[in-house]
Structure formats: structure tokens, C-alpha cells
Amino acid sequence: MGLTAGIIGLPNAGKSTIFNALTSGSAAAENYPFCTIEPNHGIAAIPDPRLEKITRCIPTGRVVPAFLELVDIAGLVKGASHGEGLGNQFLGHIREADALLVVIRCFESSDVVHVDGEVNAVGDAEIIETELIIKDLETVERACSRITKAVQTGNKDLAVKARVLERLKDMLQQGVTARQSIPDQEERKLVYDLHLLTVKPVLYCANTGDSTPTHGEQRQIDALNAHAGKTGAGFLPLRGKIESEIIQLSAEEREEYYRMLGLSESGLTGLAHALYRLLDLQTFFTVNEKELHAWPIGSTGTALDAAGTVHSDFASGFVRADVYNAADLEQLGSENALRAAGKIRSEGREYKVRDGDILFFKATP
Secondary structure, eight states, rough: OOOOOEOOOTTSSSSSHHHHHHTTTTOOOOSTEEEEEEEEEEEEEOOOOOHHHHHHOOOEEEEOOEEEEEEEEEOOOOTGGGGGGTTHHHHHHHHHSSEEEEEEEEOOSSSSOOTTTSSSSHHHHHHHHHHHHHHHHHHHHHHHHHHHHHTTTTTTHHHHHHHHHHHHHHHHHTOOOOHHHOHHHHHHHHHHGOOOOOTTTEEEEEOOOOOOHHHHHHHHHHHHHHHHHHHEEEEEEOHHHHHHTTTTSSSHHHHHHHHHHTTTSOOHHHHHHHHHHTTTEEEEEEEEESEEEEEEEEEEOHHHHHHHHHOOOHHHTTTEEEEEHHHHHHHHHHHHHHHHTTTOEEETTOOOOOEEEEEEEEEEE
């Protein structure tokens, strides 16, 4: 799959607690800074009610949901861009992630120390943002120095890239992220090789602890939501501690608990879906008598991309893909009924996969 979301935040923000809940993992979650030093890796299943609906129409063996890889990265501190805390090691781990889940503490607790002494959700977000901007600025300034010499040779493509870099440098100096500075996808491609930190999609997770927020905590949550809107980031509140406890219950107990709370889904399900959207992913399926498998693919992915996601041999020997959609299967009830209704199509490698498509690949050996 190769798509990862890095979980970052200041020390004691609740990163490892949320990571454990999402992955049912066992990352350390203690009340002291830098509890996480080496990043923890795990996978989070993406809940999808279509899986059950497909199995009702097509008997199969095991069912495999789509997954995202999550990386729990050590807590950042002010000055990380200059080597404070875990410094460059921390920033290097962020560079490898495709998107960032930024956990921000919005709960008050005398039992869990705040790295700066008091809860300040927007202030914490700005510390993280500033450290990443500073590191990106260093990267862009070095790139500007290199490209200035190359532009003198008269290369027009490099001249365009140089203009983008200069504008980006100016914006970073003003404290504006690369995500905001270069919204144009074609321009982003020009600076892709720099692997900028602030160009990555961001989801702010407001960690609200284990109870209904107090008036003061709600102000922190609302302020963080407004900040996310201003900076082009996503936002989702989550009771990290209580979700990590509920995940230990049986499926029946969890359903009953959420019903008592009047919720249709868990906060973790909402978070998994939010991360999926953040990475601009959709789901396609493959199914036979042995296995039903959900696969993530980008919103612009083609049938050839989907084939390569399942197995490299399917991509190298691609001939065609037989395609129908899970919604049509649910409506008509069987593959035979789909075939009779003309709902199963043969598509070529350039076919744009739609969310919910079920594909059967034909490939040469």
C-alpha cells in the first residue's frame, strides 16, 4: 500500500494513546516527555459496511478491510528545527509520512503535565507549525541557491521552478505553510523533490480526554477548529483516553456503549475515515470464493494502478478489468443478475476507478 500517516504532537498530548486505540497496539503511553523515541508502526483498519453487504451476495472465505499504516512519532518540542529534543531525527521521521495527524491536547488534568505548564491548543499547534516551517525554509533556501546558478544556463523549466521557489521562500518567511503557499498541484510537482514538511495534508485531532469538555476546554477545542480552518487543515475532536479504553471491550459491549452515548459510530471510526479522506483515498474491492479484499487507491487511480496495488504481475501483464459496483451488487443481489442487467463492464488500463468498484483483473502470465 505504501501510504502512511504520521502521528505527531507535543509531549503528553496523547499521541501514543490515540495510536494504541487506532491500531490496538501497545505503544508506551506515559506521563513524561519523549516516552516515544523510536517511531512505532501499526495499521488501522478502515471500517466499511459494504464488506458485509458484499459477503451476503457473494459467499467467500476471509474478509480483509482496507488499512492505513500509522507511525507514532516522538513528541516535538520548541526548537526541534535547531536540534532541541530529538531534533532532526524527529523531523526526518515526519518527512517519510504522506500525511500528518497532529494531536493537540485540549483537556486539563493535574495528573498529566503539560510541557509548557498550561493547556494552549492554538499555541501548541503554532509551535509545531513553526518548527516545520523553519525546517522547510532551510530546505528551500538551499534549493534557491543551487537553482540560481543553474538558471543562468538559460533553462526555461528551471526558471519557472526558481520563481516558484522564490515565492515559496517569501511565504515561509512570513510564517505561511507550503500547503497554503502553493495550492496549485502543477507547482507542487516542481518542488516535490524537496519533500517539504508543511506541504503535507494535516488533520488536527483535538484530544479532549475522557469526559465531556468543560467550558474552558471547549474554548480550546473551538479555537483549534478555527485555526485549522485558517491554515487549510482538517479538524476532528476525539476523546482519546476513553476511546482507548472502549477498544478493549468486546464488539457487543462497544456497540452498547456507543448506543448509550447516542453515537452511530466510534470516534476512532470517524478518525480512520478522516485520515482516509485526508490522503484523498477511495476503496475498490476484489472478491472470489477464498477472499474479499478492500484496497485503498487514490481518487484519480486507474484500473492499471488498481492492478498494481493488488499484485505487480497483474499490472505488468494487464489485459483488461471486469468491473461492477458494490451498490449495483447490493441492489441486484448476485453477479448473475448483474450480468443479465449489463452492469458488468470490461475496462482498459486507463479506466478511472470509482469508489466501491469491484474489479476482476485479466492478465497475461
